Amino acid sequence: MLKLLKKKDFILFLFIVFVSLIISLRYPRFLTLSNLGDIFKDTVILIIVAIGQMMVIITAGIDLSVASGIALTGMSVGLLNQHYPGIPIPLIILISMLIGGALGSFNGLLIAYAFIPPIIMTLGTMSIYRGFVFVLSGGTWVSAHEMTDGFKAISGGHVLGIPNLFIFAAIIIALFAFFLNKTKTGREIYAIGGNELGAKYVGVNVKKIKYYVYLLSGVIYGLAGLLWVSRYASAQNDTAMGFELQTVAACVIGGVSIMGGSGSVTGVILGALFLGIVYNALTVTNVSPFWRMAIAGFLILIAIIVNTIAKKRTQYMMIKRRVF
Amino acid sequence: MDSNISSILSSKSSFICELREIKKYFHGVKALDGVDFRIRPGEIHALIGENGAGKSTLVKILTGIYQPDSGDILLDGKKVSFPSAHESQLQGIAAIHQETSMFPELSVVENIFMGHPIKKSNNISLDWRAMRKKTKELLDRLGIILDPESSIKNLSVAERHLVEIVKALSLNARIVIMDEPTSALTMNEVEHLFNIIRQLKKEGKAIIFISHKLDEVFEIADSYTVLRDGHFIGSGRLEEVSMDELINMMVGRSVNQMFPKIEVELGDVVMEVRNLSKFGVFNGISFKLLKGEILGFFGLVGSGRSEVIRTIFGIDDFDSGEILLDGKSVKISDPKVAMKMGIALVPEDRQLQGLILKMKIRENITLPIIDRIAKSFFLNYPKEVEIAEEYGKQLDIKAASWEDAVQSLSGGNQQKVVLSKWLATNPRILILDEPTKGIDVGTKAAVHRFMGELAEKGISIIMISSELPEVMGMSDNIIVMHEGVITARFKRDEATSEDIIKAATGLVKVE
DSSP: OGGGSOHHHHHHHHHHHHHHHHHHHHOGGGGSHHHHHHHHHHHHHHHHHHHHHHHHHHTTOOOTTHHHHHHHHHHHHHHHHHHOTTSOHHHHHHHHHHHHHHHHHHHHHHHHHSOOOHHHHHHHHHHHHHHHHHHHHTTOOBOGGGSOHHHHHHHHOEETTEEHHHHHHHHHHHHHHHHHHHBHHHHHHHHHHHOHHHHHHTTOOHHHHHHHHHHHHHHHHHHHHHHHHHHHTOBOTTTTTTHHHHHHHHHHHTTOOTTSSOOOHHHHHHHHHHHHHHHHHHHHTTOOHHHHHHHHHHHHHHHHHHHHHHHHHHHHHHHHTOOO | OHHHHHHHHHHHHHOSEEEEEEEEEETTEEEEEEEEEEEOTTOEEEEEOOTTSSHHHHHHHHTTSSOOSEEEEEETTEEEOOSSHHHHHHTTEEEEOSSOOOOTTSBHHHHHTTTSOOBOTTSSSBOHHHHHHHHHHHHHHHTOOOOTTSBGGGSOHHHHHHHHHHHHHHTTOSEEEEESTTTTOOHHHHHHHHHHHHHHHHTTOEEEEEOSOHHHHHHHOSEEEEEETTEEEEEEEGGGSOHHHHHHHHHOSOGGGTOOOOOOOOOSEEEEEEEEEETTTEEEEEEEEETTOEEEEEEOTTSSHHHHHHHHTTSSOOSEEEEEETTEEEOOOSHHHHHHTTEEEEOSOIIIIIOOTTSBHHHHHHSTTHHHHSBTTBOOHHHHHHHHHHHHHHTTOOOSOTTSBGGGSOHHHHHHHHHHHHHTTOOSEEEEESTTTTOOHHHHHHHHHHHHHHHHTTOEEEEEESOHHHHHHHOSEEEEEETTEEEEEEETTTOOHHHHHHHHTTSOOOO
């Protein structure tokens, strides 16, 4: 496992261990297997969506529509399950990804081919998609007793003792780590973010790849929408409110450059886990609720600073090694 | 000796600005080696030299951006120093740069008074009325017709230059430096600019005029100073010197010894370009490229050289004309098509166009051929390592590992990465745009040697360069462009630097 961690990620890893140890001083049960399992379960969706977000940020873009996309897909599949309980689960999963893909595709089309700045476009769709949630639901929500057991088991169930959520996470992580590192398109995604003009000069189809990146982000948050609604057994109008900022934070903590061109799946997983640990710890250690947000923000800043220093250090070491 | 002393004594009163024995080093490399420069009020003084001669360094010392390592700066005969650009501005020196540094969204008035606004008597609020009035006065004084309220982004390049000049006047500048002010202007605009420069002269301003275009220098300037390789070569009144003498002073070295070009037997026509035209950019470009040939393109900035090759490589499109490969007409719609046909372009700006700095050396080298070496959709890592090693070694890239990020390399080694990534495409035709710009002498020689070896292997090379010695030393044939047309063609042994400069400045039209 340690071998998998790159050097700069390793320092973030150490920092997470350090923070966890400090928390366990005050709350010994924090470091038990069951609590860690809970943290991971709470963080899985964040990890999945942050990986999509990371891909977008690597191309020097941003996707602010992820939370609204989660809510809209979640509401759609929730309603679908409520009114047509007969639809088989695998088909529901497929539908959630199709809806998400359509939402992401709309972002991608206008960003890549109409040159609308990503932050403007996704800020717009953030509002549009959230608006559609209300239109669809008519202001009400789908609650637990209106969902089938099979639907709730998508996130809640186990296979061979392993929670389904973990299996979804493992598949997404493996798939995208492979996609980004071992495929042509993955390499070209990094190239675009690193230097768009330079990528054009070597014949990279910049527009097409930008489109794909938003499309994929959509597919991912579509699936995440389904997982979310299934896990909490309710589809609400304010599902995942503000979640887009958490995905961006996970990326930044994990060392993804907001200017594009660099970032790794391992880093993002660690970034998301760090967020999960902080939120969990603040709840279980009985920190005054009035203080929670401020402390969380403070810890996030420290994590980013630690990672920035680690990054600078590896860069410096590389330059020092330089042979003239 | 006596006359020398008296001239120094008299100079005290008559020179507004004097630079004596200025030396400047960058990391041990001499940029200026004992340069003298003197200018009187009401004088237009041309600063002349090839690229890299030290003109911009001198300007930057005068404007306080660089500090000289030794030597004196005198204003009105008094020794001064400019620890900052602001200090130089306060002393009445204003520079108008090629790339103007303005605020495109703000108005003419706002730009002119940026940094030194007129305030109302309460010393807090800004007196826009006074600033508008002052702007109108200055515009009228110079006979410039321009709306003070229009945004800079709506102005032409020429008009922006004029605004910069007005800004210099609003600062009460006594010395105005103009760095290639005409490079982006049309004939009429140049004439207008010259009238304004003459007006400034009448008002007693000292003007330092930097230009590659010697015809313009002779038209507008009174005196000259020539620099070459950081040395002071000579200065004097322009009426006492001929164009040829001036060119000799600028070039002044036997270039053929520096570039040991390997003689290569030239083969058949590989590429032919017929009457390639793009409205307003270039017109009627025709040439043939032979197997194993190095074809040099010479021209000043803005002559259209880079645009022609960008078009050939499929980055830009064109209006009319034809490109033939092996005698067959081809359509090159984008860089991927060009690469498939065996054309590679090493662009001019390696950081902006040539490299993905954050990526590894290996990844940069294999990026153009990623389609070719990938197993369908998946990357082929061992093959990538193999190719990176092969070309990295061939070009002698100095790096601790091929897995290091390119941004950790020195400039010369970065340029080698650019070269190797295009060589890895295995081109038949290699286009090099300023292949040795901004790299050290050692790497430069390596690049030149390498070009010779490639030509020997039968690769045809188009080399664009602003450095005359390089073009003359490396090319089998030389094409000179000026304002979008080809003005001269030379065979290697027929070319003289004088003729090339004349053609490049538009003094002769051979065709």
